[in-house]
Amino acid sequence: MTETQLLRWIVLLPLLAAVYHGVAIGVARRASDRRLVVAISCGAVIGTFVLACVALGKLVQIPRGPTRVLVDDVYTWIGAGVSSTRFSAELGFQVDPLSMTMLLIVSFVGSLIHVYSVGYMDDDHREDKGFQRFFCYMNLFMFSMLVLILADNVVLMFLGWEGVGLCSYLLIGFWYADRHNAYCGAKAFIVNRVGDFAFLIGIFLLFATLARAGTPVTAFRDIQAAFEGIRAATVAVPAWLPWGPAWPVVEVVALCFFIGACGKSAQLPLYVWLPDAMAGPTPVSALIHAATMVTAGVYMVCRLSFLFAAAPAASAVVAWTGGLTAVFAATIAIAQTDIKKVLAYSTVSQLGLMFLAAGCGGYGAAIFHLGTHAFFKALLFLAAGAVILAMHHEQDVRRMGGLRRRIKSTHLVFLIGVLAIIGAPGLSGFFSKDEILVWATRAPGGPWLYWIAVGTAGLTAFYMVRLYCLTFLGECRAPASVKEQIHEVGPWMLVPLFALAFFAVFSGYAGLPAVWGEELFGMDDSDSLGRFLAPVLAKVQGPQLEHSDEMRMAGTAVLVAGAGTLLAWLCYVRRPELPGRIAAAFAGAHRALLNKYWIDELYDALLVRPLVAFSDRVLFRLVDAGLVDGVLVNGTARSVRALASHGLKYAQSGLAQSYVFFMIAGAAALVGWLLR
Amino acid sequence: MVPISHVIGLSALLFMIGVAGVATRRNLIVVLMSIELMLNAVNLAFLGFNRMWADVDAVHRYDGQVFVLMVITVAAAEVAVGLGIVISMFRNRDSVNLEDVSLLKW
Amino acid sequence: MTALQVLFYAFAALALVSALGMLFNVRNAVAAAMSLVVTMVSLAGIYVLLEAHLVAAIQIIVYAGAIVVLFLFVVMLLNLRADEFAPGRQWPTKTAALLLVVAAGAHLVRIVSAELPEPAVPPAGFGGYALLGIALYTDYVLLVEMASLLLLAAIVGAVILAKRKLD
Numbered sequence: 001m002t003e004t005q006l007l008r009w010i011v012l013l014p015l016l017a018a019v020y021h022g023v024a025i026g027v028a029r030r031a032s033d034r035r036l037v038v039a040i041s042c043g044a045v046i047g048t049f050v051l052a053c054v055a056l057g058k059l060v061q062i063p064r065g066p067t068r069v070l071v072d073d074v075y076t077w078i079g080a081g082v083s084s085t086r087f088s089a090e091l092g093f094q095v096d097p098l099s100m101t102m103l104l105i106v107s108f109v110g111s112l113i114h115v116y117s118v119g120y121m122d123d124d125h126r127e128d129k130g131f132q133r134f135f136c137y138m139n140l141f142m143f144s145m146l147v148l149i150l151a152d153n154v155v156l157m158f159l160g161w162e163g164v165g166l167c168s169y170l171l172i173g174f175w176y177a178d179r180h181n182a183y184c185g186a187k188a189f190i191v192n193r194v195g196d197f198a199f200l201i202g203i204f205l206l207f208a209t210l211a212r213a214g215t216p217v218t219a220f221r222d223i224q225a226a227f228e229g230i231r232a233a234t235v236a237v238p239a240w241l242p243w244g245p246a247w248p249v250v251e252v253v254a255l256c257f258f259i260g261a262c263g264k265s266a267q268l269p270l271y272v273w274l275p276d277a278m279a280g281p282t283p284v285s286a287l288i289h290a291a292t293m294v295t296a297g298v299y300m301v302c303r304l305s306f307l308f309a310a311a312p313a314a315s316a317v318v319a320w321t322g323g324l325t326a327v328f329a330a331t332i333a334i335a336q337t338d339i340k341k342v343l344a345y346s347t348v349s350q351l352g353l354m355f356l357a358a359g360c361g362g363y364g365a366a367i368f369h370l371g372t373h374a375f376f377k378a379l380l381f382l383a384a385g386a387v388i389l390a391m392h393h394e395q396d397v398r399r400m401g402g403l404r405r406r407i408k409s410t411h412l413v414f415l416i417g418v419l420a421i422i423g424a425p426g427l428s429g430f431f432s433k434d435e436i437l438v439w440a441t442r443a444p445g446g447p448w449l450y451w452i453a454v455g456t457a458g459l460t461a462f463y464m465v466r467l468y469c470l471t472f473l474g475e476c477r478a479p480a481s482v483k484e485q486i487h488e489v490g491p492w493m494l495v496p497l498f499a500l501a502f503f504a505v506f507s508g509y510a511g512l513p514a515v516w517g518e519e520l521f522g523m524d525d526s527d528s529l530g531r532f533l534a535p536v537l538a539k540v541q542g543p544q545l546e547h548s549d550e551m552r553m554a555g556t557a558v559l560v561a562g563a564g565t566l567l568a569w570l571c572y573v574r575r576p577e578l579p580g581r582i583a584a585a586f587a588g589a590h591r592a593l594l595n596k597y598w599i600d601e602l603y604d605a606l607l608v609r610p611l612v613a614f615s616d617r618v619l620f621r622l623v624d625a626g627l628v629d630g631v632l633v634n635g636t637a638r639s640v641r642a643l644a645s646h647g648l649k650y651a652q653s654g655l656a657q658s659y660v661f662f663m664i665a666g667a668a669a670l671v672g673w674l675l676r
Numbered sequence: 677m678v679p680i681s682h683v684i685g686l687s688a689l690l691f692m693i694g695v696a697g698v699a700t701r702r703n704l705i706v707v708l709m710s711i712e713l714m715l716n717a718v719n720l721a722f723l724g725f726n727r728m729w730a731d732v733d734a735v736h737r738y739d740g741q742v743f744v745l746m747v748i749t750v751a752a753a754e755v756a757v758g759l760g761i762v763i764s765m766f767r768n769r770d771s772v773n774l775e776d777v778s779l780l781k782w
Numbered sequence: 783m784t785a786l787q788v789l790f791y792a793f794a795a796l797a798l799v800s801a802l803g804m805l806f807n808v809r810n811a812v813a814a815a816m817s818l819v820v821t822m823v824s825l826a827g828i829y830v831l832l833e834a835h836l837v838a839a840i841q842i843i844v845y846a847g848a849i850v851v852l853f854l855f856v857v858m859l860l861n862l863r864a865d866e867f868a869p870g871r872q873w874p875t876k877t878a879a880l881l882l883v884v885a886a887g888a889h890l891v892r893i894v895s896a897e898l899p900e901p902a903v904p905p906a907g908f909g910g911y912a913l914l915g916i917a918l919y920t921d922y923v924l925l926v927e928m929a930s931l932l933l934l935a936a937i938v939g940a941v942i943l944a945k946r947k948l949d
Binding site for chain 2: 783785797803828840844850852897901921944
């Protein structure tokens with residue numbers, strides 16, 4: 001364990017940039033020079049990445065093991081109570097291999113996306129201060145995300161958790177003049193909140209249990225050290241609930257945390273906000289809703305892997321929710337026509353796969369896929385942004401097509417991203433997805449989850465290739481006015497795209513699974529990432545598969561992906577009339593997919609409308625306007641007025657003698673009392 | 677000499693008669709006269725107690741009588757000003773009836 | 783009963799009767815003022831019995847001789863008609879007044895039957911002008927000055943109040 005003040009600067013740089021922008025906009029009331037804004041924002045985030053690399057250098061100097069941690073205790077943020085009931089949340093940061101990995105991914109991808117945003121948002125002259133406001137929010141987001149990752153206790157992590165939710169709201173509704181965007185931002189925040197509520201319950205229950213066992217701690221290290229003491233603790237529940245009158249605390253806490261992760265990482269049933277979050281600018285979708293914020297849930301589960309490893313029921317819930325979400329979202333994606341919506345559902349689906357792996361015990365595999373997914377999904381989103389700009393803000397793929405020759409660089413990087421996500425052999429997605437499939441064989445409840453994962457891989461290949469074909473191949477279906485103006489995007493956007501493409505191809509070799517390392521390259525310990533993370537994550541008995549079995553599984557996955565690709569190519573290149581005929585043949589199913597299974601409408605009818613009606617008719621009209629305003633406030637005033645004007649005023653008769661009479665009566669009473 | 681409590685009782689009785697006059701009569705001058713009666717009753721009480729404590733030390737021996745002199749002075753001043761008011765009132769309203777000057781009402 | 787006691791009760795009765803006369807005399811304001819004079823003179827007699835000789839003299843000179851005369855001046859100047867009692871506001875006022883009278887009567891009985899210390903033997907010259915004068919102008923000189931100021935204010939006030947408007 002090494003103390004270092006480096007960590008606080010990693011977190012502070014984006015915050016300072018955000019504060020500068022905020023003050024400039026709020027106080028100066030005039031947008032700063034664009035170059036200054038770019039220098040400050042991108043400089044802050046790139047500086048964070050540089051500092052992260054320095055921290056990496058420091059970290060690897062510590063020998064492998066549980067002491068491989070950099071810590072930075074700034075001060076005690078909240079301290080209450082004394083001795084055995086003391087609650088203290090420190091403002092402290094820690095970097096162990098897990099948070100180091102996340103830190104590098106977040107800061108690197110964040111830097112690239114910040115650079116990309118300079119090119120993307122420069123196109124937008126709708127609002128003079130918009131450019132600076134955007135970077136203010138982006139920097140604030142980076143700060144919150146870094147706090148989340150580097151926090152050394154649950155309370156500070158929750159602070160970052162809430163912060164990213166807030167910034168997500170601010171950024172989704174960035175073009176707030178359009179009411180729909182504001183609605184989407186609010187929806188994201190509110191659905192997140194539902195998850196956060198469960199997260200808080202989990203934190204409270206965990207702390208209460210720890211305190212009852214005599215160790216009231218909030219820091220992750222300390223919780224892990226004190227974990228044995230609460231492993232067998234139970235919490236009392238009403239007897240009519242299943243599984244008896246007492247539930248294991250570990251299970252309940254893990255479940256609560258996972259529900260929080262569902263909200264943040266868009267799993268069933270709290271995924272509804274992510275497709276609507278596409279209303280925000282594309283760099284936002286890339287950064288927040290592909291690479292960083294939505295992965296916070298996965299990170300949290302892996303951070304608390306010791307908890308989930310001791311909670312088999314909760315882990316089963318995690319795995320099955322992840323798997324079902326993966327296939328559910330993939331089915332919706334095959335019918336969507338907005339380029340960003342397809343990518344959004346794809347994100348939901350891939351996150352499901354990560355949770356599937358984590359639920360089965362493959363925490364390292366989940367982080368591996370998190371990393372590779374960050375690269376190729378960010379790449380896909382940014383390339384989609386380039387396409388959208390090229391098509392003059394057109395997002396409907398039915399009006400695209402034939403862009404392969406017109407925007408060559410964008411086409412190239414998009415193709416690389418598609419190949420990565422479908423698991424083309426040799427690219428990063430292939431290795432990470434394989435790891436997930438290996439762990440899926442250990443899934444609770446039999447081989448179902450394995451086949452669900454394989455099916456998801458096939459669907460993924462289908463809809464991604466479909467997207468590629470519709471966007472880049474065939475005839476250009478755009479109107480003539482747009483067709484003439486299709487142009488490649490500038491260097492601010494292309495350089496990050498190529499950087500991400502590079503990593504989308506080669507990042508898989510950082511965590512090369514042992515089977516490939518040995519068979520192909522003769523390396524003994526090729527899984528550097530796995531070995532790097534191993535001391536931090538819980539040790540779960542992995543599936544003991546022969547190398548030949550693993551390679552066979554990999555081959556199956558490639559075949560399924562290939563089949564999906566072929567089907568998509570057939571439907572959208574060879575015989576374009578086929579999709580229409582299939583859709584007509586299965587009209588009901590197609591309509592269900594197109595309408596996202598009407599889940600949004602269901603939530604609206606079941607939850608939103610009753611709540612709004614209740615708020616309006618009961619809480620507003622009855623309680624607020626009626627009771628508080630009418631009775632308590634106005635009623636008091638009215639009764640005082642009535643008392644005075646219909647009662648008290650008659651005492652002012654103007655007759656001196658009645659006044660004298662009252663004086664005498666009063667004096668007589670007083671004298672009588674005194675002389676009693 | 678009579679017990680001093682009888683003197684005080686007489687004072688109280690006169691005072692109450694004065695109060696009754698102030699409370700019931702409508703003529704402002706009679707009200708003022710009732711006030712004078714009240715002041716006289718108070719003077720009587722002062723002098724009664726002064727007589728009772730006649731052998732107290734020299735500094736305070738004449739407290740009661742001096743105060744009575746002050747009360748008489750004040751009564752004189754008050755009557756002068758009060759009758760001035762009565763005359764002004766009569767000039768304005770041509771009446772000294774108390775019920776004719778009740779403008780300060782709701 | 784000594785002569786002094788008889789005298790006291792006689793003066794007391796006179797004072798009471800004339801006070802009541804002032805109270806109930808509605809027809810004639812002058813008659814009311816006359817009753818007041820009688821009250822004041824009998825009170826002066828009682829003051830003498832209480833060994834407050836100077837005060838008694840001043841009572842007659844100032845109170846009966848100046849203040850009530852002033853009242854008479856004003857009454858005759860204004861040439862007032864007959865007065866009547868204020869109309870009692872029905873039973874609330876009447877019951878309140880009755881209660882007050884009863885309570886007052888009870889208190890009166892208590893006062894009269896109270897056990898007060900015996901009046902001491904007064905020193906020689908008690909209540910005479912010499913010793914009272916010395917006390918006034920040595921121990922109570924501030925009060926005397928204040929009283930003079932008050933009288934000055936009263937003079938000015940009375941003159942201003944009773945002036946006719948100059949227009």
